[in-house]
Amino acid sequence: MDNRELTYFDLEQLTIHFLEGTITKAELDVLKEHLESSPEDSCRFQEIRDTWLKTNIATGRERYNTGQAWAIVDRATKTRNFRVRSVWKYAAILITIVGAGVWFMNESGKDSEEHGAIAALTHNDNSSKVTLILENNKSIDLYSKTDTLLQTLSIQKQDNTLDYKAVQTAQEGMEYNRLLTGRGGEYSVILSDGTKISLNAESELKYPTRFTGETREIFLKGEAYLEVAKDAAHPFIVNSPRGKVRVLGTEFNVSAYEDEPMVTTLVNGSVAIRDRQNREVKIRPGEQGVVTEKGIEVQEVDISLYTEWKNGFFLFYNERLSHILKSLSRWYDFDYFYQDPKLADELFTAKLERFDSIDTILHLLEEVGKVKFKKTEKMIVVSK
Numbered sequence: 001m002d003n004r005e006l007t008y009f010d011l012e013q014l015t016i017h018f019l020e021g022t023i024t025k026a027e028l029d030v031l032k033e034h035l036e037s038s039p040e041d042s043c044r045f046q047e048i049r050d051t052w053l054k055t056n057i058a059t060g061r062e063r064y065n066t067g068q069a070w071a072i073v074d075r076a077t078k079t080r081n082f083r084v085r086s087v088w089k090y091a092a093i094l095i096t097i098v099g100a101g102v103w104f105m106n107e108s109g110k111d112s113e114e115h116g117a118i119a120a121l122t123h124n125d126n127s128s129k130v131t132l133i134l135e136n137n138k139s140i141d142l143y144s145k146t147d148t149l150l151q152t153l154s155i156q157k158q159d160n161t162l163d164y165k166a167v168q169t170a171q172e173g174m175e176y177n178r179l180l181t182g183r184g185g186e187y188s189v190i191l192s193d194g195t196k197i198s199l200n201a202e203s204e205l206k207y208p209t210r211f212t213g214e215t216r217e218i219f220l221k222g223e224a225y226l227e228v229a230k231d232a233a234h235p236f237i238v239n240s241p242r243g244k245v246r247v248l249g250t251e252f253n254v255s256a257y258e259d260e261p262m263v264t265t266l267v268n269g270s271v272a273i274r275d276r277q278n279r280e281v282k283i284r285p286g287e288q289g290v291v292t293e294k295g296i297e298v299q300e301v302d303i304s305l306y307t308e309w310k311n312g313f314f315l316f317y318n319e320r321l322s323h324i325l326k327s328l329s330r331w332y333d334f335d336y337f338y339q340d341p342k343l344a345d346e347l348f349t350a351k352l353e354r355f356d357s358i359d360t361i362l363h364l365l366e367e368v369g370k371v372k373f374k375k376t377e378k379m380i381v382v383s384k
Contacts, residue, residue, distance in 0.1 A: 015048045129185030133178040161188040179205045183333035194229035198310045201330040223255040225310045243275040243291045262291040265306040314352040321346040332358040336380040
């Protein structure tokens with residue numbers, strides 16, 4: 001297929017391939033070029049998309065594979081010098097309404113000028129929201145010009161990731177650094193053993209610049225996704241205020257905010273969770289361990305609900321509004337209160353783009369729920 005004028009059939013096939021997550025790089029290039037250059041093709045794309053969604057609902061297909069489609073878009077455009085979620089204005093968010101049989105799509109193409117700046121402007125600028133604190137308590141703003149200073153410490157910085165693999169062993173004892181993300185902040189670190197940790201908003205990670213001794217221990221407040229380097233001789237231990245997770249080499253998510261239970265979701269491998277009373281349980285891939293005052297509860301879960309944040313999405317299934325607003329507030333930096341406390345128990349199922357604006361997300365929640373939001377500066381009032 002060349003890049004000349006598309007027939008309706010050609011556009012229909014490309015659109016379906018995109019929606020189903022099967023589009024190739026060559027097809028994506030053609031589709032993107034025509035959507036950017038032809039308002040007529042953009043309208044046709046939206047018509048085909050809407051028809052496809054309605055047909056799938058009627059035939060019982062209740063999955064729109066946004067995750068797979070976005071993954072392909074990301075892979076196909078990773079080497080390009082643009083933000084894919086800013087340029088690709090035609091398929092941003094899908095909201096699935098459980099039990100209602102209705103799907104809503106964000107028509108972001110209707111306001112392309114605003115949406116074109118989503119990643120850069122509408123989600124609060126991350127400047128000064130990620131801080132590195134060294135052993136000597138020197139504080140470094142990671143969004144300022146710090147490359148030279150970090151290099152003197154043998155710490156490599158690339159994009160939003162710190163790499164400690166080149167750091168040499170401290171002369172006396174073990175040196176610790178702390179990585180802090182504020183509201184709306186997000187950052188990754190590669191530890192000296194090759195373990196990669198993605199730190200979510202409003203979190204703190206304390207870790208040695210280089211591991212020594214029989215164990216590899218870190219300290220977490222907040223939420224992180226870990227890909228632990230295998231080393232059977234040196235177990236990896238995540239300490240949190242409510243307990244600890246012990247692993248040999250695995251991939252998992254830990255949510256350990258101080259005002260919530262500690263939640264560990266295992267993607268692969270094996271981990272043992274221990275609470276402050278030294279009660280311990282082991283969980284398997286696809287399971288989740290929740291540490292409460294009563295003990296450690298284990299349940300099978302859909303792991304994507306707890307790990308999609310690192311891929312750029314909020315994913316909620318039949319979730320209470322109270323939990324949704326708490327998650328959103330950490331990312332968009334706002335406070336909120338309910339005019340009627342019962343509204344906190346309203347249930348929603350949604351897949352939301354983390355780099356969309358809070359105004360867009362609140363509007364979508366209003367469209368599909370029984371709530372209204374009024375935003376004034378950093379306060380959101382929830383009403384009927």
